[in-house]
Amino acid sequence: MKKRKRKENITLLNTEEFQEKKEQYLKLLKESPQYSLLVDPENKYSFGEDEKTFIGLYCEFKNIELAALLSKIDIDKAMTVYGSYAAQQEIRRINNAMYQVQFSNKMLSLEQIGGYLSSLITDNVPRGDRITSSEKVQVINTLLKIHEMLSNASLRPGDIIDIDIEEELSTLSLDSLKKLLDSSNNVELKKDKEEIIEEFKKFNNLTDEDISYLKSLSVTELLKLLNEVNTKLEEEKSE
Amino acid sequence: MRKITAINDIANAVDASNLLDRPISNWRDILAEECQVFVFGENYLAKRFDAINFKFCEKNEAKEVLIDNLYALLRYKYFPITNEEIDDKIQKIVSNFTLNLKTTLKKVSFDADSGCNVVHYLPDTCVAFRNGVYDFWNDKWLFKYDVTYIEAKQNYIYQYNPDYIITWYFNLDFEPFGISIKDTPLDEFIEIMKDYVKEDRNYCFELLYNMSHDIDNKFSYNKFLHLCEILGFTLQTSFNQNFVILIGNGGNGKNSLFDGCFVHKVVPTPTSNSIESFEKDKFITGTLENKAHNIYLETGDNTIEFNSERLKNITGSMYQTVEIKGVQKYSSLINCKNIWSANDQEKLKFRDTTQGFRRRINIYEIFYSWDDKKRFLKKGDYYDTTFSDSLKEIKQDVFNTIMYVYFGMYGLMSATKNFINNFKFSFNDWNLQYTDVDISLKDRLEQLTMKTIVDGLQRNFSEEFKYLFYTTNKRLLYSSVDIKNLGYKTFKEFAFGFLGNEDNVANYFLENDVYLNLKLLQRIIGESSSFTSKIKKLYNIKVNTQLYNNQPYAKIRVLNDKVLFIN
Numbered sequence: 001m002k003k004r005k006r007k008e009n010i011t012l013l014n015t016e017e018f019q020e021k022k023e024q025y026l027k028l029l030k031e032s033p034q035y036s037l038l039v040d041p042e043n044k045y046s047f048g049e050d051e052k053t054f055i056g057l058y059c060e061f062k063n064i065e066l067a068a069l070l071s072k073i074d075i076d077k078a079m080t081v082y083g084s085y086a087a088q089q090e091i092r093r094i095n096n097a098m099y100q101v102q103f104s105n106k107m108l109s110l111e112q113i114g115g116y117l118s119s120l121i122t123d124n125v126p127r128g129d130r131i132t133s134s135e136k137v138q139v140i141n142t143l144l145k146i147h148e149m150l151s152n153a154s155l156r157p158g159d160i161i162d163i164d165i166e167e168e169l170s171t172l173s174l175d176s177l178k179k180l181l182d183s184s185n186n187v188e189l190k191k192d193k194e195e196i197i198e199e200f201k202k203f204n205n206l207t208d209e210d211i212s213y214l215k216s217l218s219v220t221e222l223l224k225l226l227n228e229v230n231t232k233l234e235e236e237k238s239e
Numbered sequence: 240m241r242k243i244t245a246i247n248d249i250a251n252a253v254d255a256s257n258l259l260d261r262p263i264s265n266w267r268d269i270l271a272e273e274c275q276v277f278v279f280g281e282n283y284l285a286k287r288f289d290a291i292n293f294k295f296c297e298k299n300e301a302k303e304v305l306i307d308n309l310y311a312l313l314r315y316k317y318f319p320i321t322n323e324e325i326d327d328k329i330q331k332i333v334s335n336f337t338l339n340l341k342t343t344l345k346k347v348s349f350d351a352d353s354g355c356n357v358v359h360y361l362p363d364t365c366v367a368f369r370n371g372v373y374d375f376w377n378d379k380w381l382f383k384y385d386v387t388y389i390e391a392k393q394n395y396i397y398q399y400n401p402d403y404i405i406t407w408y409f410n411l412d413f414e415p416f417g418i419s420i421k422d423t424p425l426d427e428f429i430e431i432m433k434d435y436v437k438e439d440r441n442y443c444f445e446l447l448y449n450m451s452h453d454i455d456n457k458f459s460y461n462k463f464l465h466l467c468e469i470l471g472f473t474l475q476t477s478f479n480q481n482f483v484i485l486i487g488n489g490g491n492g493k494n495s496l497f498d499g500c501f502v503h504k505v506v507p508t509p510t511s512n513s514i515e516s517f518e519k520d521k522f523i524t525g526t527l528e529n530k531a532h533n534i535y536l537e538t539g540d541n542t543i544e545f546n547s548e549r550l551k552n553i554t555g556s557m558y559q560t561v562e563i564k565g566v567q568k569y570s571s572l573i574n575c576k577n578i579w580s581a582n583d584q585e586k587l588k589f590r591d592t593t594q595g596f597r598r599r600i601n602i603y604e605i606f607y608s609w610d611d612k613k614r615f616l617k618k619g620d621y622y623d624t625t626f627s628d629s630l631k632e633i634k635q636d637v638f639n640t641i642m643y644v645y646f647g648m649y650g651l652m653s654a655t656k657n658f659i660n661n662f663k664f665s666f667n668d669w670n671l672q673y674t675d676v677d678i679s680l681k682d683r684l685e686q687l688t689m690k691t692i693v694d695g696l697q698r699n700f701s702e703e704f705k706y707l708f709y710t711t712n713k714r715l716l717y718s719s720v721d722i723k724n725l726g727y728k729t730f731k732e733f734a735f736g737f738l739g740n741e742d743n744v745a746n747y748f749l750e751n752d753v754y755l756n757l758k759l760l761q762r763i764i765g766e767s768s769s770f771t772s773k774i775k776k777l778y779n780i781k782v783n784t785q786l787y788n789n790q791p792y793a794k795i796r797v798l799n800d801k802v803l804f805i806n
Contacts, residue, residue, distance in 0.1 A: 025249040035250070044371075044383040085272065085400040089385065096257060103253045154248040154320075157256045208265055212257045 018151070022107070029104055035097040045086035054078055055087055059094040061229050062210050063203045069236040088207075095209035102216040103157060107150065109165045114146045164189055164218035189219060196222045203229075251319040258317055259328060266332045271345050272401060273312060274336075276305040277358070278346040281570065284358075284404065288312065288396045291367065291384070291408050292506060294529040295571045302340060309333045311396050315389045345401070349572075358404045360476040360574075363651060364658050366644055367408035372399075375648040376658055378419045406476070406574065407531035409644070410506045411637050416645060421657075425464065425649045432642070436622065442632065443500045443639040445622035446492040447646060449607045449615075456606070456619030464653055465666035469603055470643060471651030472662070473501065473532060473576050478557040479662050480599045482550075482577040484514075484587065485536065486668070487605030492624060493580055494536050499626075499633030500643040502534060511535045514579045514587075517550045524553065525563035527575045536580040547591035554599050590776055602669040681777050683764065687802045689748055692755075693738045695763030705730050706787045709754035711794070713786060716753055748797035752805065754783060757791040778804040 033041045039052040039059075047055070050073050057067035068078035081087050117139050120131055131139065149159050197214050200206060206214075214222060275286040275293075283301030286293040288311040296304070313329045314321075336343050346355040361367060364376035371383035382403075387396040399405070418428060432444045447470075451463035469483050485493045502509050509532035517523055527533060553559065553573060561571045581587050589600070608615060615621050626632040633639050654662050696704050708716035716722065717733035727737045737743050761770040771791045775782060782791040796803045 021249060028250050042383070043380075044385065046380055046382060085402065086382070088272070096254060099257050100250065100253050107249075154252040157249070157253045161253070161256070208261050208269075209257070212260075 021154075022111075026104060029097075029100055034093065035100055037094060037097055037101070039090055039094065040086075045090065047086065047090075051081050051087070054081055055090050055094075058082065059091060059098065061225070061232070062200050062206060062214065063229050063233070065203060066229055066233050066236065070232070092207060092209045095207070095213045099161075099209070099213045099216050102213070103161050106160050106163065106165055107153060110146050110150055110160065110163075114143060114150070117143045117146070161216050162190075164220075190215075192219050193217075193222060196226055199226055200229075248320060255318045255320050255325060259325070263332055263335050267336060267343055270309060270312070270332070270336055271343060273398060274305055274308050274344070275398070275401070276301050276308065276340075276344055277356075277401075278341055278344045279348070283340070283344075284347060289394050290506075291369065291397050291399075292406055293404050294406075294507075297569070298340065302337060305340070305344075306333060306337060309336060311389075316387050316396060347401075347404075349404075358402055361403055361405060362658075363475050363477055363655060363662075364648075365476070366413075366474055366648070367405045368413035369408065369410050370412040372403075372405070373413055373415065375420050375645075376652070378415070378421065406529075408506055409504050409640060411504055411640060413641065413644075416641060418645065420645070420648050420652055425467065425653075426460065428645070428649065429460075429463065440632075440636075441638060441642055442624060442626065442636070443496065443642040443646070445624050446496045446500075449609075449621050449624060450492050450496070450605050452607050452619055452621065454606045456621075458620055461666060462603075464650065465603060465664070465668075467646045467650030468654045468664055468666070469578070469601070469650065470501075470647030471649070471654055472601075472664075473534075473578070474644065474647040475576070475651055475662060476574075477662070478574045479576060480554050481601050481662070481664065482554055482579070482599060483601045483603065485578065485580040485603050485605060486583070487580070488582055488608050489538075490609040491605040491607050492609065493605060495624070495626070495630055495633060496643075497534050497536065497578070499630040500639045502532075503634055504637075504640045505532060507531070509534045510575075513537070514550070514577075517553065518547075522562050522564050523549065524559050524561045524573060525566075527553065527573050528559075528561050528571050530575050532578075533575050534578045536578070538580050538582040547589045547596060551591055551596050551599075555595075590779070597669075600669050601664045601667050604668040680770075680773055684774070684777070684802075684804075687764070688800045689744055689797050689802060690741075690800060692760065692763060692802065693744065696734060696738065699762065700734060702730065704734065704759060706790070707756050707759045709756075709786045709792060711752055711754070713754075721747070721751075745800070752794055752796045754786060754792040755795045755802075756787070757782065757793055774804065780804050780806050 029035045037059075039055045040047050050071055054067050054071040054073055057070050058064060061067060064078055064082055065075065068075050071078075073081070082091075120139050121136050121143075153160060193215055196219070197206075197211060200210075200214060214225075217225065275288065277284045279295065283296050283298065284293050285296050285301045285304040286308075287304050288308045310329065310333060313332060318325045318329060347358045348355050349358060349360070351357055361372060361381070362374070365372050365374045365381050372381040373379075374381045382399060385396075385398040387398075389395065418431070420428075423431075429448075432441065435441060436445060447463065447466055448458065451459055451466055453459045453462060469485075472479060472481060472483060485491075487493070507530055510526055510530045512520070512523060512526060512533050513535045520526075553575075554577070557572050557574050559571060559573045560568050561573070562568050589596070591597075607621065609624060611625075613623060613625070616623060651662070652658060654664055692707075696707060705715060705717055710716050710719050710721075712719075717727070717730045717737075722733055722737060725737065725743070727733045737747075757771045757774060771782060774780070774793060778793075780793055782793055784791055786792050794805050796805050
């Protein structure tokens with residue numbers, strides 16, 4: 001009985017209902033101006049081209065000075081643009097859109113992991129790739145965890161956004177997958193992330209949406225972004 | 240437009256989860272910027288979430304609007320999904336935010352030196368519509384609103400830059416006509432519209448065209464431009480001291496033009512207070528607050544004399560004391576454009592003839608008159624503007640309102656010299672018949688000095704001039720104790736000795752008000768008919784007839800030799 005229930009759960013990912021919901025969601029992110037990563041896609045605020053560039057770059061690097069240097073506007077104008085109602089609205093919207101993109105990527109990655117794990121427990125695996133019975137139990141448990149996360153995507157999206165999928169999926173071992181999904185690791189990760197985000201805060205006051213987006217990045221991604229900001233700033237200033 | 244629907248619960252849940260962890264205190268800054276309720280002086284400036292225009296209001300109304308707005312924003316913009324946790328969070332945010340309005344809301348003012356956030360009316364080049372604010376001078380949108388559609392409630396949340404305060408708008412979705420008012424001169428636009436109406440109808444243009452004919456039934460470009468300036472006056476967002484009176488017999492299109500093309504599309508709906516009610520209704524300020532237009536185009540046959548005091552006050556300044564029945568008076572802003580009409584210029588009389596007041600009146604005389612036998616078509620180059628009494632032909636075609644706006648913006652551009660100067664009508668059919676007092680007499684009396692009176696008395700010397708001055712103790716001035724103490728015993732000594740000495744005159748009248756005989760003054764300055772009643776009307780003074788032989792005396796004060804009539 002228990003076995004059958006597990007099997008039902010495993011096949012949940014392939015249900016029409018879930019697939020339809022997911023497709024709808026991805027379509028919405030792609031097509032709705034609300035989730036567009038472009039600045040003012042509906043041209044509501046009549047921004048100038050340089051202002052649009054500045055806002056786009058700010059959302060990318062979370063640094064007013066660097067965005068001003070790259071968009072070639074002086075810092076006073078940059079501060080005025082940044083403080084304006086329209087720019088704040090757009091920064092807030094784009095951050096939220098970026099957060100959604102992060103979520104959708106993680107959701108797709110989890111689904112991909114789920115697909116890979118499912119393939120391991122089917123009988124159609126070449127003899128060399130077959131896993132032992134004890135490993136199968138581990139795989140099924142991990143798979144159940146993934147299914148739970150995905151099926152609860154609309155109830156507890158935080159569970160998905162909190163996991164850090166950094167490695168190439170194909171190289172993930174069962175152990176590292178388990179570690180990835182283990183929430184106890186998150187405490188340490190969150191601490192690391194907060195330290196890096198503090199570095200970003202040194203440049204300017206980040207909005208709550210800026211911080212939410214940064215928190216959705218993995219530690220590696222955060223470090224990479226911070227490094228990029230610092231390098232570009234030095235380059236621009238030396239020019 | 241952001242659509243709040245159940246289209247995707249994943250997207251909504253992700254949006255919400257992003258916000259749920261935010262501390263309540265962090266919501267204050269965001270909501271203060273977005274809640275659309277501001278502290279304004281002693282009162283509040285508020286816009287309900289589904290409205291576009293702000294209104295001035297007191298604390299209770301502001302709080303009610305604020306709570307509505309916060310729930311709308313939190314439920315439909317920020318937390319589009321519902322569950323118990325989210326509901327609790329929303330409730331906590333709202334109660335935290337509304338505990339004390341003055342410390343959570345932004346304080347705003349229209350004055351640059353107020354030390355708080357400065358807000359602005361829309362620039363005069365712009366007009367607000369349901370879908371955004373369009374800049375006609377630069378031929379582009381100033382901004383479009385952030386619109387959140389609440390499908391479940393069939394309602395909208397409108398938000399826009401809080402630096403701008405929209406007080407009225409056209410309730411229609413505007414699409415530019417493809418004509419730039421900067422690049423296309425008005426005469427060219429008239430020709431374009433003339434071609435247009437050869438194949439299609441545009442009642443707005445046709446009415447404007449007909450109403451711009453002169454007394455000889457000839458189209459006058461200047462009259463057309465003047466009429467455009469009047470439409471522009473109604474579109475102007477800045478405060479304007481002018482008021483407009485349309486003169487003409489019935490059937491001249493004024494009702495159709497304003498009711499059909501303007502009034503029914505404007506939010507808030509213009510008020511309709513007669514010019515008389517400005518004189519008589521002490522609660523008139525209450526009806527004008529939060530209104531941008533007052534249009535009353537009915538006319539009576541009575542001749543009405545206006546004291547003009549309240550009208551002068553209301554049109555003179557934006558800052559007013561508002562009086563509403565049953566409510567304590569309070570200070571607020573009134574920025575309302577007034578348009579009235581009259582059948583006949585003879586029947587409107589304004590008592591106030593100061594230059595300051597006179598320049599506010601703008602009169603437009605309409606000579607065109609529609610008749611059901613259409614005789615007017617034979618008199619000149621008129622369009623056949625025949626439509627039903629309900630004006631449905633005009634009201635149903637939004638293009639009439641759009642043309643009203645375009646011609647109005649041409650007028651506003653003309654009256655402000657390309658939006659650079661303050662608004663000033665280029666034309667005015669006003670003439671002196673609109674006052675019931677003699678302007679030339681007023682001008683002469685304003686030049687009246689003691690020296691003029693003394694010179695006149697000495698020139699026309701006779702014993703009767705004994706009665707020219709009385710003291711405020713109701714004694715003849717020449718035989719009063721003060722004059723006798725100075726050594727002038729007879730009237731002749733008084734007339735030539737005392738009054739002949741400029742220092743004596745200056746010293747005495749500097750300290751003493753006196754009564755002046757108006758009949759004798761009339762002889763001195765040579766004015767003939769109705770002299771006393773004209774002075775009474777001009778200065779709104781009472782006349783004392785108890786001093787000598789039932790003759791009228793007015794109290795005067797002399798300042799720097801200038802004679803002032805006082806009560």
